[in-house]
Amino acid sequence: MTWFKRQSGHLDTSGEKKVRTEGLWVKCEGCRQIIWKKDLEDNLNVCPQCAKHFRIDARARLAQLLDDDLYEVFDSNLVSTDPLKFVDLKAYSSRLQAAKKDTGLKDAIINAHGKLNGRPIIISAMAYSFIGGSMGAVVGEAITRAIEKAIELRRPIVIVSASGGARMMEGVISLMQLAKISAALARLDAAKIPYISVLTDPTTGGVTASFAMLGDLNIAEPGALIGFAGPRVIEQTIRQKLPVGFQRSEFLLEHGMLDAVVPRKELKPYIARALDFMVQAA
Amino acid sequence: MLSMMEEHHPKKNGNKRTGNSGLKAQQELVRIEAQITRLQSMQGQSGDTPQQIERLNQRVNDLRREVASQLNAWERTELARHPQRPYTLDYVERIFTDWSEIHGDRGFRDDPAIVCGMARFHGEEVIIVGQQKARDAKQRIYRNFGMPHPEGYRKALRVMKIAEKFKRPIFTFVDTDGAYPGLHAEERGQGEAIARNLLEMARLEVPIVTTVIGVGGSGGALAIAVADRVLMMENAVYSVISPEGCASIMWRDPTKKDLAAEAMKITAKDLSALGCIDGIVPEPPGGAHTDHAQAAELLNTALQQNLAAIKHLPAPELLETRYRKFRDMAQFFEVEA
Ligand SMILES: [Zn+2]
Numbered sequence: 001m002t003w004f005k006r007q008s009g010h011l012d013t014s015g016e017k018k019v020r021t022e023g024l025w026v027k028c029e030g031c032r033q034i035i036w037k038k039d040l041e042d043n044l045n046v047c048p049q050c051a052k053h054f055r056i057d058a059r060a061r062l063a064q065l066l067d068d069d070l071y072e073v074f075d076s077n078l079v080s081t082d083p084l085k086f087v088d089l090k091a092y093s094s095r096l097q098a099a100k101k102d103t104g105l106k107d108a109i110i111n112a113h114g115k116l117n118g119r120p121i122i123i124s125a126m127a128y129s130f131i132g133g134s135m136g137a138v139v140g141e142a143i144t145r146a147i148e149k150a151i152e153l154r155r156p157i158v159i160v161s162a163s164g165g166a167r168m169m170e171g172v173i174s175l176m177q178l179a180k181i182s183a184a185l186a187r188l189d190a191a192k193i194p195y196i197s198v199l200t201d202p203t204t205g206g207v208t209a210s211f212a213m214l215g216d217l218n219i220a221e222p223g224a225l226i227g228f229a230g231p232r233v234i235e236q237t238i239r240q241k242l243p244v245g246f247q248r249s250e251f252l253l254e255h256g257m258l259d260a261v262v263p264r265k266e267l268k269p270y271i272a273r274a275l276d277f278m279v280q281a282a
Numbered sequence: 283m284l285s286m287m288e289e290h291h292p293k294k295n296g297n298k299r300t301g302n303s304g305l306k307a308q309q310e311l312v313r314i315e316a317q318i319t320r321l322q323s324m325q326g327q328s329g330d331t332p333q334q335i336e337r338l339n340q341r342v343n344d345l346r347r348e349v350a351s352q353l354n355a356w357e358r359t360e361l362a363r364h365p366q367r368p369y370t371l372d373y374v375e376r377i378f379t380d381w382s383e384i385h386g387d388r389g390f391r392d393d394p395a396i397v398c399g400m401a402r403f404h405g406e407e408v409i410i411v412g413q414q415k416a417r418d419a420k421q422r423i424y425r426n427f428g429m430p431h432p433e434g435y436r437k438a439l440r441v442m443k444i445a446e447k448f449k450r451p452i453f454t455f456v457d458t459d460g461a462y463p464g465l466h467a468e469e470r471g472q473g474e475a476i477a478r479n480l481l482e483m484a485r486l487e488v489p490i491v492t493t494v495i496g497v498g499g500s501g502g503a504l505a506i507a508v509a510d511r512v513l514m515m516e517n518a519v520y521s522v523i524s525p526e527g528c529a530s531i532m533w534r535d536p537t538k539k540d541l542a543a544e545a546m547k548i549t550a551k552d553l554s555a556l557g558c559i560d561g562i563v564p565e566p567p568g569g570a571h572t573d574h575a576q577a578a579e580l581l582n583t584a585l586q587q588n589l590a591a592i593k594h595l596p597a598p599e600l601l602e603t604r605y606r607k608f609r610d611m612a613q614f615f616e617v618e619a
Contacts, residue, residue, distance in 0.1 A: 077618045077619070078616070078617060080615055081615060082614075083612075083614035084546070084547050086546075088533055138615045141613065141615055166501075166523075172521060172522055172548065173558065175500060176612040178504060179507075180608045180612070182477060182508070183605050184609070186484045206500070208474075208477070209461075209476040209505075210476075211477070212473070213477040228461065228472040228501070229463030229467075230463075233463045234468065237462075238464055242465065246465070247468060255469050255470070
């Protein structure tokens with residue numbers, strides 16, 4: 001495990017219990033083939049056999065989207081104060097400690113400055129491996145600051161979502177982040193700064209019900225679970241099985257809820273193309 | 283006449299979670315109410331009965347207040363969901379005049395889980411938007427238990443933009459367990475509909491006063507609650523997920539809903555302390571469901587005060603203040619070296 005983390009740091013297996021990571025091989029959940037991890041990583045963690053998009057962590061995402069793997073992180077020192085002193089079967093404070101240790105992050109978000117095909121840009125990338133990418137006060141503040149920075153510097157912003165939604169352990173405080181970020185996006189919109197929302201597996205709950213759906217363009221990786229309510233909650237509510245492919249990127253595209261489904265290796269050129277369109281020459 | 287606690291917790295009388303003095307108050311309440319009933323049946327037989335009844339009624343109110351002040355978060359959740367609690371249209375009827383409903387999202391259908399319309403508030407033209415629950419079985423289904431579909435939120439936004447165009451203030455009333463978690467709601471973009479409202483409400487150039495009158499269920503509530511003033515009725519709750527939902531995820535046991543309710547800090551008092559709401563609207567001593575007229579009167583006063591405080595602000599100042607409020611809200615983080 002140590003080798004895996006330090007060497008690659010790319011494959012996020014936290015949420016994928018079915019993916020076995022024994023040494024150098026990975027079993028693909030999509031096609032059940034055994035893949036050499038090196039091949040997988042060389043292919044941006046997309047299965048070379050069936051094109052299943054594996055979850056990747058926020059750092060890998062930034063490296064893939066920004067030129068020369070180069071980026072400067074900002075607002076990376078914000079930490080939750082556990083405002084409700086929330087305790088369920090475990091204390092939230094200890095969940096936070098464990099997540100920090102496992103991920104090397106302070107919360108489920110990385111803000112970065114970098115260049116995308118030579119164009120200065122801000123990316124806010126969510127980390128699903130940090131408590132399911134859930135959004136509490138820190139994530140809300142970091143994303144808001146990224147948006148404000150984009151307004152201040154008049155730079156395009158990309159937010160890459162990977163989140164189960166609001167962080168229950170921060171109660172209504174987490175809910176209020178939806179309003180805060182959306183209000184900041186209203187100002188970004190008024191300033192006519194481009195915002196591209198990239199939805200990755202999974203993007204659900206309060207993240208879908210706020211910034212993930214508010215881009216000038218909302219684009220998703222193939223096969224990502226995207227929805228407001230979780231599939232289990234829906235099944236319990238309507239008491240019937242959900243159709244195959246329900247709440248996957250392709251389903252949302254078909255229902256008019258996404259602008260495009262873009263494979264990972266085409267993501268960077270797609271964004272570059274869109275920014276060419278959106279950014280006027282000074 | 284039953285006491286609030288009996289009516290609401292038929293099996294829970296003497297529950298250990300109610301504090302000791304709360305329990306005493308409750309027992310006294312039951313005793314006095316029986317006494318009042320007895321006296322009422324003897325009316326006319328004795329000259330001083332009316333005064334006696336009056337005195338006892340006063341005591342009942344005090345006791346109810348005492349019981350109410352000690353309710354825990356789960357008990358308050360049950361009150362917030364009480365089927366006799368006034369719903370949006372109950373308040374509209376009592377507080378406003380000349381109500382004229384506006385239907386439909388112009389895209390798909392009219393969602394009866396959200397009602398919108400024009401009305402007059404002390405003579406002033408206003409727009410009203412609110413989630414609507416219902417009491418009898420048929421109506422409850424018609425209203426989808428107050429759980430809106432995307433078209434409900436889109437209708438709300440459409441109508442709020444009418445308010446903006448004609449420079450009329452907006453009152454919204456939140457009372458929903460949440461946005462409906464159904465297949466068609468997902469197909470039609472529940473997430474997008476809520477998100478759009480959050481963004482647009484943040485920049486609507488007219489005063490907005492929101493009151494959580496019952497249940498404020500997560501994003502489905504917030505979607506009509508990005509307001510200059512967000513009030514909560516004394517027994518209302520506002521949460522990111524239902525206590526049952528939180529319990530089944532975090533405790534892996536939905537019966538731990540009382541623990542979840544407590545842990546999430548969902549009561550008006552808690553949320554006021556956390557700075558997430560702007561004010562608490564008092565309710566009649568036993569809760570809004572015991573006296574709709576008085577509940578409406580108390581809400582009426584609060585709405586008047588809150589609207590008066592913001593309605594003369596020029597639009598840029600109004601928007602800046604609204605932005606700052608949400609921008610600076612819930613800042614619970616620290617900067618680690
Ligand atoms: Zn595969």
